[in-house]
Amino acid sequence: MKGLILSGGKGTRLRPLTHTSAKQLIPVANKPILFYGLEAMREAEITRVGIIVADTKEEIISHVGDGSAWGLEVTYIDQSEPLGLAHAVLTAEDYLKDDDLFVMYLGDNIIKEGFKSLVDEFLQNRPNAQILLAHVHDPERFGVAELSNGRVVRLIEKPQVPPSGLALVGVYMFDHNIFTAAKSIKPSARGELEITDAIQFLIDEGYVVDPHVINGWWKDTGKLEDLLEANRILLDDLETRIDGSVDERSRIIGKVIVEKEATVVNSTIRGPAIIGEGSIIENAYVGPFTSVYYNSLISHSEIEHSMVLENVKLCNIPVRIEDSLLGKNVEIIKSDAKPKAYRFMLGDNSMVGLV
Structure with missing residues (x-):
């Protein structure tokens, strides 16, 4: 079983930091976000990991290297453009196709307890896909799942009117059928191949997609308030x-x-x-x-x-x-130089509060 970590996104919600740096390398509790994913892979006994990279490839490589610091064997996979999670899966098909099963992890997510028990469950039950879900107060920001009698019946990407409060957590487990699904869907209105559409294809075609609602702490660190909350939670440990x-x-x-x-x-x-x-x-x-x-x-x-x-x-x-x-x-x-004035050099999309 291999792992796939996505680290190719542009991080537009965290600009100006991400104009020059990878959002996955922002340190939460003084540890780059990406490192939490690498540690979770190793804890789950997944030692062969592909990392999807794009514009910030060299920075990611300089921090991760060959993965040996975590006991991993890391392979870097170039993605031409961030055209959706299902597109990332297809980009990594050559790397993943020799193994029937893999775990996909979004590199800007943190799951405090890791996902070893969920990998064990996936290996034992062998569904075609297993998705992780969590209750959130703002589901319109995420892919959202609708369940019926404990089964997934519908997935919607960032719905204006969410059918539930269950958001897709940034960890997915698939067998090889996800490649067929990703090739069978069309780009969404955002111009991306959505992983929710690919999983919906599996559901519609009768494949087994198991949901698992997690109770532990999870955070998508895509915004400032999310980063600060993640920092607070992890510092408290x-x-x-x-x-x-x-x-x-x-x-x-x-x-x-x-x-x-x-x-x-x-x-x-x-x-x-x-x-x-x-x-x-x-x-x-x-x-x-x-x-x-x-x-x-x-x-x-x-x-x-x-x-x-x-x-x-x-x-x-x-x-x-x-x-x-x-x-x-x-x-x-603060300078005592005269005349007194505020002097700034700020990047695009900066935010400054003055009193």
């Missing part, structure tokens, strides 16, 4: 570990990780929080549910419930920063 330097004037409260070569000086860190390798926190406050990635500086400033990526400088900010995502190499610095 931390156990305190101080590998860096914390001086006697600083306070560590709650579950906090200070990575090696990180420095905390005359500051308060209130967990759950994580301070990444090489970062410096001085004369500052880092509040709950905040992750600071590597080589960043927070000085004479306060921040909480936020994500700080690598090489960020946050200095002399007079008000607390909350509910924010600061992309890599961002600098927010």
Whole structure:
């Protein structure tokens, strides 16, 4: 059984971060999102994994390499354009066709408990497809399933009027019949080959599609609020570990990780929080549910419930920063220079709130 991870999307909802970086590599609780999928594959004893890549291919390769860090054998599969999940399946057909079964995982999703038990269930029952479903409050954002007597009868992609609150989770299990299904459908109004249409083809043709409603925590990290929630949930599982330097004037409260070569000086860190390798926190406050990635500086400033990526400088900010995502190499610095003014250099689709 092989795995297929999709990492070729453009991440338009997370711009401007994703103008220059892969959304699957945004660090949640200081770990790139994609790594959670790789760990889940290994936990499920799936060691041969294909990764669909596109414009951000080189960045994905630089972080994942050959997969040996996870005990995996990784193969990269180029997708010419992001033309839908079913198109991704067809793109990977040559890689997958020698194995009758495979798991497809969307690289910007996180399933906290992984999916080993669900793979075991799939291997035991051997349906033609198994889909994972979760109850959500905004099903119109997702593919939605309608069930009758525990069976899947209809799937709709991002419906304006959802027939249920059951959304498709970003993990799918298929046998070889999915290739026939993907070749039998036409592009949707969005111009994409929808995986929901391919699965609906299987249902209509009498193939067995098993639903599994998960009760654990799952998140599609496609929007800022989703990233912050994922960060909050995963940070809450931390156990305190101080590998860096914390001086006697600083306070560590709650579950906090200070990575090696990180420095905390005359500051308060209130967990759950994580301070990444090489970062410096001085004369500052880092509040709950905040992750600071590597080589960043927070000085004479306060921040909480936020994500700080690598090489960020946050200095002399007079008000607390909350509910924010600061992309890599961002600098927010208060200057005493005259005349006083706000000075910005912002990418497309940036958002700034001022007080």
